Amino acid sequence: MEGAVPAWAHEPPEIRSPDPGWRESARAESVRLAVVLGPWLVDGVEHIGSTAVPDLPAKPVVDLMASVGDPDVVAREAAAELAADGWCAVPPERDGRPWRRFFVKPDASGVHRVAHLHLLPAGHPRWYAQLAFRDTLRRDPGLTARYAALKRCLATRHAGDREAYTRAKSDFVAEVLGRSDRSGP
Structure with a gap:
């Protein structure tokens, strides 16, 4: 993502x-990413976000999360292979989330x-x-329905x-996480 900002950077929600x-798209991408990122993977590749919750409307974008030792090292050392698979790196200063790549x-x-x-x-x-967050929504259809209604409203707003759409969901996400056990292993 060097130079000009790509069109997908401004795609509306x-x-x-x-x-x-x-x-199925998530499964196929996860399998490929497990190969590309294999030397660095710690806890694997997970399908997260709204597309990972059955019956939840979503932006048609599959979110995948990979647990690695050092994201900076992986982003640098796997860059060419990720790019060959069509992945575009978002510079950390543009992403604004220092805890991830x-x-x-x-x-x-x-x-x-x-x-x-x-x-x-x-x-x-x-x-x-x-x-x-994903697992709590998967278990609670009522909560999933509330989230669906909120997402539609915020996507319009x-x-x-x-x-801004992502930020506006933060109170709901915090509420759901307050109900869940996210202590880890």
Whole structure:
């Protein structure tokens, strides 16, 4: 993602009906990432986010999270192979989340995101929080329905600002995490 900001960086948050194909896409990407990131993986690759929750409307972007020893080392040493698979590294200063290294996989047009890769250091609290959020929603259809309604409302309210959409969900996420056990192993 050097130089000009790519079109997918400004893609608005569009919520779509649940698609069973998201699970298969996540599985295929996870298998490939396990090979590419294998030398550095600690706790594997996990499908997270809304596409990982059955019956939850979502942006059609599969979120994957990989637990590694040092995300900076992995981002540097696996860069060429990730790029060959279509992954674009987002510079840490643009991502604004110093605890991870972030990659986006756009579609062939370069306009739409199809997947995200979050590289997290092994044992990071965010790893456990992401899994706890996903698993709590998977277990509670009522909570999932509330989240679906919120997402649709916020996607309309923040149609031109993907980051504002994400920030606006934070109170709900905190509420869900307050109900879950995210202590880790």
